[in-house]
Amino acid sequence: MASAPQKMTIAKALNAGMRAAMEADPKVVLLGEDIGKLGGVFRITEGLQKDFGEDRVLDTPLAESGIMGTAVGLALRGYRPVVEIQFDGFVYPAFDQIISQVAKMHYRSQGHLKLPMVIRIPYGGGIGAVEHHSESNEAYFAHTAGLRVVTSSTPEDAYWMIQQAIASDDPVVFYEPKRRYHERGEVELGDSAPLALNDAVVRAEGSDLTLVTYGPMVKTALIAAQAAEAEGTSVEVVDLRSLSPLDRPTILDSVVKTGRAIVVHEAQTFLGMGAEVAALIQQEAFYHLEAPVLRVGGYNIPYPPSRHEEVFLPDIDRILDAVDRSLAY
Amino acid sequence: MSDDVVAPVDTAAPATHEPPARDITDGGPEMVQFLDAEGNRVPVTEANSAYAEFIQDVDGEELRALYRDLVLVRRVDAEGHALQRQGELGLWPSLLGQEAAQVGAGRAMRAQDYAFPGYREHGVAWCKGVDPVNLLGMFRGVNHGGWDSNENNFHLYTIVIGNQMLHAAGYALGVQKDGLVGSGDADRDTAVMAFTGDGGTAQGDYNEALVFASVAHSPVVFFVQNNHWAISEPNEKQFVIPPYQRARGFGIPGVRVDGNDVLATLAVTRAALDRARSGQGPTLIEAFTYRMGAHTTSDDPTKYRIAAEVDIWKKKDPIDRLRKHLVAQGLADDEWLAELEAEADELALRIRTACQQMPNPPHEDMFENVYVDPHPLVERERDEFVAYQASFEED
Numbered sequence: 114m115a116s117a118p119q120k121m122t123i124a125k126a127l128n129a130g131m132r133a134a135m136e137a138d139p140k141v142v143l144l145g146e147d148i149g150k151l152g153g154v155f156r157i158t159e160g161l162q163k164d165f166g167e168d169r170v171l172d173t174p175l176a177e178s179g180i181m182g183t184a185v186g187l188a189l190r191g192y193r194p195v196v197e198i199q200f201d202g203f204v205y206p207a208f209d210q211i212i213s214q215v216a217k218m219h220y221r222s223q224g225h226l227k228l229p230m231v232i233r234i235p236y237g238g239g240i241g242a243v244e245h246h247s248e249s250n251e252a253y254f255a256h257t258a259g260l261r262v263v264t265s266s267t268p269e270d271a272y273w274m275i276q277q278a279i280a281s282d283d284p285v286v287f288y289e290p291k292r293r294y295h296e297r298g299e300v301e302l303g304d305s306a307p308l309a310l311n312d313a314v315v316r317a318e319g320s321d322l323t324l325v326t327y328g329p330m331v332k333t334a335l336i337a338a339q340a341a342e343a344e345g346t347s348v349e350v351v352d353l354r355s356l357s358p359l360d361r362p363t364i365l366d367s368v369v370k371t372g373r374a375i376v377v378h379e380a381q382t383f384l385g386m387g388a389e390v391a392a393l394i395q396q397e398a399f400y401h402l403e404a405p406v407l408r409v410g411g412y413n414i415p416y417p418p419s420r421h422e423e424v425f426l427p428d429i430d431r432i433l434d435a436v437d438r439s440l441a442y
Numbered sequence: 443m444s445d446d447v448v449a450p451v452d453t454a455a456p457a458t459h460e461p462p463a464r465d466i467t468d469g470g471p472e473m474v475q476f477l478d479a480e481g482n483r484v485p486v487t488e489a490n491s492a493y494a495e496f497i498q499d500v501d502g503e504e505l506r507a508l509y510r511d512l513v514l515v516r517r518v519d520a521e522g523h524a525l526q527r528q529g530e531l532g533l534w535p536s537l538l539g540q541e542a543a544q545v546g547a548g549r550a551m552r553a554q555d556y557a558f559p560g561y562r563e564h565g566v567a568w569c570k571g572v573d574p575v576n577l578l579g580m581f582r583g584v585n586h587g588g589w590d591s592n593e594n595n596f597h598l599y600t601i602v603i604g605n606q607m608l609h610a611a612g613y614a615l616g617v618q619k620d621g622l623v624g625s626g627d628a629d630r631d632t633a634v635m636a637f638t639g640d641g642g643t644a645q646g647d648y649n650e651a652l653v654f655a656s657v658a659h660s661p662v663v664f665f666v667q668n669n670h671w672a673i674s675e676p677n678e679k680q681f682v683i684p685p686y687q688r689a690r691g692f693g694i695p696g697v698r699v700d701g702n703d704v705l706a707t708l709a710v711t712r713a714a715l716d717r718a719r720s721g722q723g724p725t726l727i728e729a730f731t732y733r734m735g736a737h738t739t740s741d742d743p744t745k746y747r748i749a750a751e752v753d754i755w756k757k758k759d760p761i762d763r764l765r766k767h768l769v770a771q772g773l774a775d776d777e778w779l780a781e782l783e784a785e786a787d788e789l790a791l792r793i794r795t796a797c798q799q800m801p802n803p804p805h806e807d808m809f810e811n812v813y814v815d816p817h818p819l820v821e822r823e824r825d826e827f828v829a830y831q832a833s834f835e836e837d
Contacts, residue, residue: 142619168619174657179608179650186558186612189597192619206646213602214609221586222598224811258812258820282814311818358818 118299126268126300127157127289130275131195135165138193141279143170144180145197145233154199155235155294177203181210181232185218188228195279201236202245202416208253215284216259231278235291236264237329237379238426241419248416249328249380254286255357255389262356263310264288266331268298270354273306281310288356290329313360315367319349322373322439325364325390327353330377330427337432346436356386361393368394372403373439377427382410404442407435466670466677467754469730472686474710475700479758481766493709496716500705502773508704509768510782511545512761515565517786518574521793522564522581526739530797531581535562539702539734542760543667545569546699546707547729550715551635552628554595556613558606558636561599562667566637570596574789575796584803603638604645607664610636611651614660614718623661624721631719634662635711641672643688644680652692652726661718663711664689664726667701669733674746689726701731702760732758805831 121129135141143158149172152159162170173180177198184194198204204211211232218228238247255262261283265271271289278285301307308314316331317338324334331352338348351367353359368374374394376387387408394406409427417425469475474490476483476497484490500508519537526534537544540562548569551557557566564577571594579588580599587598600606614634617623622632642648643666655662666685670677681688689696695717699710707729714725732755736743743752768774809824 174650174653176646176650176653178647179611179654182605182608182647182651183612183615183654186609186614187616188612189591189609190613190616190620192616209602210605210608210647214600214605217586219814220811222591222811223585223587224814225590225592226598227814261813261817361818 118301120297121268121300122295122297123265123268123271123290124155124157124294126272127275128159128161129300129302130272131158131161131279132164134195134276134279135161135169138279140191141169141193141195142187143195143197144173144184144187145171146173146175146180146199148172148197153197155291157233157235157289157294158197177205177207178210181207181215184230185210185214185228188230189226193229193279195231195233198232198234200246201234201248201250204232204234204250211254211260211286212257216257219283220259227282228284229282230284231275232284232286233289234286235289235294237290237292238416238419238422239292239329241422244416244418247419247422249378249411251286251288251356252380252385255386259284260357261285261310262288263354264290264328264356265354266290266293266328266352268296269300269307272300272302273308274310274354277306277310285310288328293329293332296332308354311355311358311360313351313353313355313363315349315363316352317348317350319347319371321347321371322375322436323349323351323367323371324375324377324432325351325353325367326377327356327386328378330379333427333429334377334432337429337436340429340433341436346440348436353386353390359390359393361397364390364393365398368398369401372401374402375407375409375432375435375439377409377432379426380411381413382408383413385410404439407439409435466751467758469698469700473698473700473730474706475703476705476709477703477763477767479702479763481763481770483767490706490709493706493713496709496712497705500708502771505764505768505771506773506778508545508549508708509761509764509774510785511549511565511568512541512704512764513782513786514789515541515545515568516761517790518564518568518577518793521790522578523735523739525578525794525797526581531578532583533581533738533740535738536733536735537562537564539732539755539760540667540669540729541565542704542764543701543707543729543731546704547635547637547665547711547727550708550711551633552715554622554629554632555715556595556597556610556632556634558597558610558613558634559599560603560606560638560642561601562639563599563637567596570594572596574793578793578797579800582797582800584800604642604647604651607636607638607642607645607648607651608654610634610662610664611655611658611660614655614662614724615658617661618658623719626720632661633715633718634660635665635715636662637665637667639672640666640668640670640677640680640685641675642666643685652689652694652724655724656693659721659723661721662724663714663718664724665711666726666728667731668728669731671733671737671743671747673737673741674743676747684728686726686728692726694724694726696726696728698728698730701729702758702763704760704764
């Protein structure tokens with residue numbers, strides 16, 4: 114049943130999406146630090162414990178591996194745990210459980226066991242936080258077979274993708290662009306999602322160059338595309354949405370059309386998602402390219418103190434500079 | 443008996459750190475024991491009195507059945523070891539010496555109880571009805587675990603030390619949510635058991651599991667087989683306070699049991715499982731035992747431990763002591779023992795034959811079950827692989 118679209122923030126959309134998933138399936142349980150009465154440090158789970166009870170929304174001890182490992186056990190018992198990792202940089206104590214157990218359980222059980230769990234990670238910088246609170250560590254997980262890794266850049270995607278992730282029988286690492294939590298947009302609260310969890314989407318059409326990006330950088334890329342348009346360059350923006358698997362056809366169709374590609378993300382470029390996308394493009398669309406695939410991302414340093422983040426994070430100027438370099442070929 | 447195995451912590455002690463004095467062959471007065479090394483029933487002690495009721499019903503037939511388990515499990519292990527030495531398996535982690543700990547724990551479990559093992563729990567697997575042949579697949583390299591965990595409520599072996607302790611805590615949380623605790627229905631109420639060694643107690647996951655389970659009051663029994671060696675590192679490199687005493691720090695009861703005494707292990711595990719199923723929360727059991735062989739077929743224990751220590755433990759053998767007891771009680775004679783040996787020979791032959799005949803899986807199978815839902819990259823790489831392999835066949 115289609116209803117009128119509603120204006121809401123990414124934060125509210127995630128909350129509404131989880132609420133819908135919990136109403137649809139009593140086996141969905143949320144686990145995390147401070148997600149109950151407080152509603153999470155970003156208030157994404159606000160009100161859910163009040164409405165679904167402490168049995169469905171569990172405040173856990175402060176131990177990330179513990180949260181992840183018990184979620185594995187719950188999933189093995191037939192539950193669908195949704196785990197909140199408070200901040201990107203806090204996921205590392207749980208890294209072993211995610212890589213060694215979550216990713217591999219279905220494989221090593223030869224398909225007998227499933228781990229339908231979602232690992233929610235608020236990620237990225239730009240909020241002036243102290244260290245360990247601004248990282249983009251998606252490549253570690255995208256590199257790991259057995260995990261699906263997705264990120265949403267709009268309220269509509271946030272609302273639908275969190276439900277799709279919870280419904281997935283595979284473990285999904287769900288990256289939430291924390292500095293965009295309060296961006297508003299229209300959400301169509303219909304019967305089903307407009308896009309599959311795996312699909313990339315073209316956010317802006319263009320003919321001269323493709324910006325491939327995701328998460329918090331989508332908005333930056335769209336503004337950069339508008340600025341380029343004013344200077345006479347037609348830029349297409351592809352929002353990957355899914356980092357594993359990659360939607361190869363959408364990426365390649367766009368690059369074949371425009372002949373130029375720049376990958377933009379916040380994470381360090383070295384061995385990041387951009388390296389994979391660039392390799393894919395040169396391997397599959399070599400004869401269509403007018404210029405080498407460029408990357409705009411973080412420098413190969415730990416996430417710096419926040420007084421530097423303005424220049425560490427890709428911004429419109431750095432993207433436009435890369436556009437100029439690409440067009441110069 | 444010594445007063446205790448570990449010296450009490452003296453906060454006024456000088457800063458120089460001396461390893462605590464220990465007698466690794468003596469579990470101390472708090473250790474629960476019902477059969478001594480000579481096979482004699484241990485009289486009532488302060489330590490064992492609370493557990494006697496849990497083995498009251500163990501009659502001659504059941505004693506013989508326990509003995510059969512011990513003998514057959516040891517034979518399974520010996521065969522695994524031999525198969526590795528003959529090149530049929532890439533690795534084998536022997537349980538030699540730990541049979542009573544595992545059979546006692548395994549036989550205490552009911553069908554609905556779920557076990558999360560490490561990788562040495564061949565005896566628990568046996569008690570849960572997993573065909574020993576299925577244990578060999580992962581050590582032969584044909585799979586990562588050749589059984590369906592949910593068929594026998596026995597999870598896959600876990601290689602990363604301690605990971606499974608948390609899975610058990612989470613599974614037990616699920617059991618609680620399912621309302622399968624404290625109903626009083628013996629066939630319905632469910633507990634979970636998590637197995638690890640003394641080395642595992644040093645891991646973060648072990649300690650986090652104890653926190654999660656105790657805080658949630660979950661129906662889980664943590665079973666630490668203190669076999670005294672974590673590969674080459676002795677107990678004193680793992681802990682200063684032994685696991686059963688540390689349990690108190692997590693707010694749960696801890697009990698040390700003679701892990702070479704199958705009756706004692708059965709009794710304390712039954713008690714702990716009853717406690718868990720009835721909703722009284724977790725228990726930690728430390729089975730005081732000894733790894734008679736190597737950690738796995740890849741290490742050489744003569745490099746790190748003295749033969750005299752092994753000789754002492756040989757005299758505490760879990761199988762010898764039960765046999766002595768059975769014979770003394772008139773429950774076993776030469777004929778019955780010979781029949782059992784023949785049964786063990788048959789089992790060993792069956793395992794050997796099945797291992798040697800285990801087919802290698804088709805290589806394209808390695809792409810199966812990476813994901814539940816289709817994953818375009820895995821499918822693409824599988825297709826490329828199949829086409830590449832086929833290109834050789836055409837030549």
